[in-house]
Structure formats: structure tokens, C-alpha cells
Amino acid sequence: xxxxxxxxxxxxxxxxxxxxxxxxxxxxxxxxxxxxxxxxxxxxxxxxxxxxxxxxxxxxxxxxxxxxxxxxxxxxxxxxxxxxxxxxxxxxxxxxxxxxxxxxxxxxxxxxxxxxxxxxxxxxxxxxxxxxxxxxxxxxxxxxxxxxxxxxxxxxxxxxxxxxxxxxxxxxxxxxxxxxxxxxxxxxxxxxxxxxxxxxxxxxxxxxxxxxxxxxxxxxxxxxxxxxxxxxxxxxxxxxxxxxxxxxxxxxxxxxxxxxxxxxxxxxxxxxxxxxxxxxxxxxxxxxxxxxxxxxxxxxxxxxxxxxxxxxxxxxxxxxxxxxx
Numbered sequence: 001x002x003x004x005x006x007x008x009x010x011x012x013x014x015x016x017x018x019x020x021x022x023x024x025x026x027x028x029x030x031x032x033x034x035x036x037x038x039x040x041x042x043x044x045x046x047x048x049x050x051x052x053x054x055x056x057x058x059x060x061x062x063x064x065x066x067x068x069x070x071x072x073x074x075x076x077x078x079x080x081x082x083x084x085x086x087x088x089x090x091x092x093x094x095x096x097x098x099x100x101x102x103x104x105x106x107x108x109x110x111x112x113x114x115x116x117x118x119x120x121x122x123x124x125x126x127x128x129x130x131x132x133x134x135x136x137x138x139x140x141x142x143x144x145x146x147x148x149x150x151x152x153x154x155x156x157x158x159x160x161x162x163x164x165x166x167x168x169x170x171x172x173x174x175x176x177x178x179x180x181x182x183x184x185x186x187x188x189x190x191x192x193x194x195x196x197x198x199x200x201x202x203x204x205x206x207x208x209x210x211x212x213x214x215x216x217x218x219x220x221x222x223x224x225x226x227x228x229x230x231x232x233x234x235x236x237x238x239x240x241x242x243x244x245x246x247x248x249x250x251x252x253x254x255x256x257x258x259x260x261x262x263x264x265x266x267x268x269x270x271x272x273x274x275x276x277x278x279x280x281x282x283x284x285x286x287x288x289x290x291x292x293x294x295x296x297x298x299x300x301x302x303x304x305x306x307x308x309x310x311x312x313x314x315x316x317x318x319x320x321x322x323x324x325x
Contacts, residue, residue: 002120002127011036016126018093020081020119022106023130026275027169029105032128033077034272037103043073045267050081057088064092064100074100081106086114093125132167141169145176151183157194164194170274174207181240206234210241211277213322214249214284221322235307235314238322243300245284246293252281253290262286 003010021029053060081104109116119127142158165172212220255265266278303321307314
């Protein structure tokens, strides 16, 4: 059965345990999974690549079927799926007592695809194609983000953000987050701010620098610093990005300290962590203790004060900070 991306509210009333989401818009896939499956979900989330299941087919089916009656509070997410997994899904579908939710993510599937045909024609499973975001959808995302974060942008800036996102809500959300962090230290954002941040993303973004710093990847950090000539404004943005990501990391570490599974903490984190970030966020959580993150936040605040007082040497201060742990 087909449920299109603009009618997803039907998922709340439609009883199906297997859902295929296919297409090239990873942002919509991530939103569907987070908003309709993982939101307020407290059970176990298992993630597999198709290749992992194909290499252990019998074990996967045996565990799934034997445990389904006893561990119903579970979601399985299968990525990079193709027609190769069709027979396994068909077998799983035949077990009427299956209570576990299974979400299958795939890139574009042709009309003749066995997997696509099965999900489109079978009424007890769900199929959702996801295509490039249109201008109206991207503008809605912008308006929601601005309202939630109490940020004001001109229509010219909004149009530029839509244009630079290239039909991908993941790109758009990344640009909006950059503006959010910049707005903390600058009240009135203008078109030049957006152009500057977007141009920076063509090389290495501030996000990539801060992420690799928090993941304790000194080689990558060094390469990023060598490839870019940051201004004093860029340095403030770098600091604010590290600070905000450190605060998120502290919340994650606190959850892990409460003996919660690291993958479940990251999957269920609010606001949701973008799918592209999850692996590096996991490395960050494994690289720092809770006390170390608290100390990092304190030192980052000190660095911001120092840079604001000595803007001429801002890049030197920031470079020394991110090059030493």
C-alpha cells in the first residue's frame, strides 16, 4: 500500500509492521523515522545494512521470529536495501504474529523492482516514495525553524536558503543551524552572513571543524585549518558551534551515565540528530567523559571572552584551542 510523504498522518491509524521508504531524499526518510517511529519510543532500536542481513540470513530470521512474541517493543531499521532482500522480507511478512516494526530504507527503485512491487501491491505493508523537496516544503521548514528559534530573516535570505539547499532539507537544516548559532552573537542577520556561511561550506564547514574537534580527530582538524583562512567572525561562529555541540554532548553523556545504551540515546535524542551526524556524535560520546565535557564548556566560554577582547589574534587563539585537547 502506498502512503505518500504528504499524507503521513495516515501512519498513526494504519496497522502495519513493515514500511519501505525509497528515494534519494534522505532528509525526508530521516524525518519519517524520527517523527513517526522513534519519537517517544522507549524500546530497542536495531540498525542493519542489507549486506549484514544477507550474510547472516538464517540467523536474522530465526532471532526475529523466535523473539518476536517476547520482545515486541523493538524497531529494526534496514539501510541500503535492494531487491536482494526481497525474499527475506517476504518470509518475514508471512508470519502473522510478528509484532516488531521493520523499516526498510532504499535509494530509488525502478517500477519493475520486486521489492517496490511487493510493497505497492500488498495491503498489509506500507510503501512511501520520497522525492526532492519542492520550494513550498522548504519554505515551510524555514518558517517553522524561525518561529521555534525566534529568529527573523528577510524574504531575500529565505529565497537564498531555498536556492542553496538544492532541494534537500538536510542541506537546508544545516544552513539554518549555522544562522542560529551566529544569531546568538549577532542580532540582525543580513544577506552577506548567509553568503559567507554558504561559501564556507563549499570547502570545509564550521560544522565539520567542530565535529572533528569533538571526535578528537587531530589530523582532520589540522587539514581543515590549513585549507581555510578564517576571519574573526568565523572564529566566533566556530566557538559558538563547539559550545552548542558540547552542550548537546553533555546531555548525551548524562543519559549514557544513567546506564542507557549509547545507540538508543542518540537515536531518541531531542531535537533529533541528523542521520549524517549520528556516527560522529557516537564517536564524540565515546571520546569524552561527562566531567571532561563540563570542563570543555567552561574553557570554550573563556575562549569566546578572550577572542572578543582580542579580535586581531582570534584565529591564533581558536587554532591553538582546537589543536590541543
